[in-house]
Amino acid sequence: MLYFARNVYRMNTRLVVDREKGLNEERGRDGLKFPREVKVLANILSYVFHPIFVPVYLVAFIVYIHPYIFAGFSNFDRSRTIIMAVMMYSFFPLVTVGLLKALKFVDTVHLKNQKDRIIPLVACGIWYFWIWYVWRNLPDYPTAAVQLALGIWISVSLALLANIIMKVSLHAISMGLMVLYMVYLAFDQSVNLGTYISIVLLVAGIVCTSRFIVSDHTNREVYGGLAVGMLAMFLAHLFG
Secondary structure, rough: OOOHHHHHHEEEEEEEEEOEEEEEEEEEEEEOOHHHHHHHHHHHHHHHHHOOOOOHHHHHHHHHHHOOOOHHHHHHHOOOOOOOHHHHHHHHHHHHHHHHHHOOOOOOOOOOOHHHHHHOOOOOOOHHHHHHHHHHHHHOOOOOHHHHHHHHHHHHHHHHEEEEOOOOOOHHHHHHHHHHHHHHHHHHOOOOOHHHHHHHHHHHHHHHHHHHHHOOOHHHHHHHHHHHHHHHHHHHHOOO
């Protein structure tokens, strides 16, 4: 699927002079035109699996679906974990971008250029570090949850560095992290996660293909994003 999307589209760029912003690069794609329905579906999938939601999905998986990681935790502790994840990974990043747009620090909430991404990535780094630090210091907290939080924080830190040289796909970063995290769970836990690994691989392929269809990302930015996400999870598993 990723191979098909990569070969369907070819990125072209041109320089455009803007009175307010000066010389800017404008991106476009040459290749097959997808039906409107396909683009709508790709947009929906891009929103459903947006990087600010994927960490919450992973936390919900280990809290409510995985049979061992949060075994013995009360319903209150489980609910508190989910609430913390929603606040740090989704709510605060959304509020941050909304405020930046209202104050005109960014051109659009979609963060379509590298400059717009700098402050949001720094802010997300703060939120993500905080939740990792809290979970790390909670007594008897599952190692799998702490490593996930560390991986997410490392991923946004690496995204900020990668943003210096390219507009790396944040969707692809979240997909790379998700895939490798599920693989590590399969090796570390005595649970058959083959079905879930198949699902996340399928989701990763569909989401990255959707980004090829509806975004202006290049092959390098999408595949680079997958590599960044996997590297972040590898480092979290190594040092977490």
